[in-house]
Amino acid sequence: MVKPLIKVSAWKGRVWIWGCLRAAIRAMWFPSYTVRIPExxxxxxxxxxxxxEKTRYGCTLAVRDPVVRLKAGDDTAGLEVTLQATLPGGFCPAWRGWMTLRLEYQRDQGAFYLRDPRLQSPELPGMLAGYAKPVLTLISLALDPVLAATPVYTFDPADYRHRWTRMFLKSVTVQDGQLLLELGRNGKRDFVR
Incomplete structure (x- = not known):
């Protein structure tokens, strides 16, 4: 009974080693490889x-219902979101807006974050409409920590494919409505177990 289990685990080990060798040879043979992730x-x-959601000083800012837009020829990602602010006194304005963001990869964490939000074209409701420019600036400043607190995607350190991707990731760009991950030799080895 023990021998078949040993054969199966040895077979899995050989497959894993063969896969690692193939990936290493491919990385050495081809200087870079691009993975395209559609919208x-x-x-x-x-x-x-x-x-x-982020709460501070009794005010809550919530970002809901995202719709991703990747524009051709633009290096930033676009999100159409619903912004809702809950203020003291029961005032709860909500509006739908468009913002551009920069996708940032934190190598030490193996995670992607949305950074530098810039509100582009929201139509502010009611009494806030007269103060559009300062309100948009304040909302952009308030959104950055909200978006920076939660990664959009994190590589799983338990998955060997994610470890290899993390080790060979060179750059992340937006092009032609797709997110491009360029993999290749970058001199920095970040193989984390």
Whole structure:
């Protein structure tokens, strides 16, 4: 009974070693390799991370219902979101707005974050409409810590494929409605167990 189990585990070990060798040879043979992630996949990943909420000084800012837009020729990601502020006294304005973001990869954490939100074209409701420019600036400043608190995607250190991707990741860009992950030799080895 013990011998078949040993054969199966030895077989799995050989497959794993063969896969690692193939990936290493491919990385040495080809200087870089690009993985394309379409907009629909990003939409599915982001929808699972929302809503995001941040409470400070009795005020709550919530970001809900994201819709991802990756524009051709633009290096930033776009999100159409519903912003809701809950203020003391029961005042709860909510509006739908468009913002551009920069996707940032934190190598030490193996995680992707949305950074530098810039509100582009929200139509502010009611009495806030007259103060559009300062309100948009304040909302942009308040959104950065909200988005920085939660990673959009994190590589799983238990998955060997994620460890290899993390080790060979060179750059992350947006092009032609797709997120491009460039893998290759970058001189920095970040193989984490």
């Amino acid at each position: 629909a996949t990003l939409q599915r990943l982001l929808a699972s991370r929302f809503p995001l």
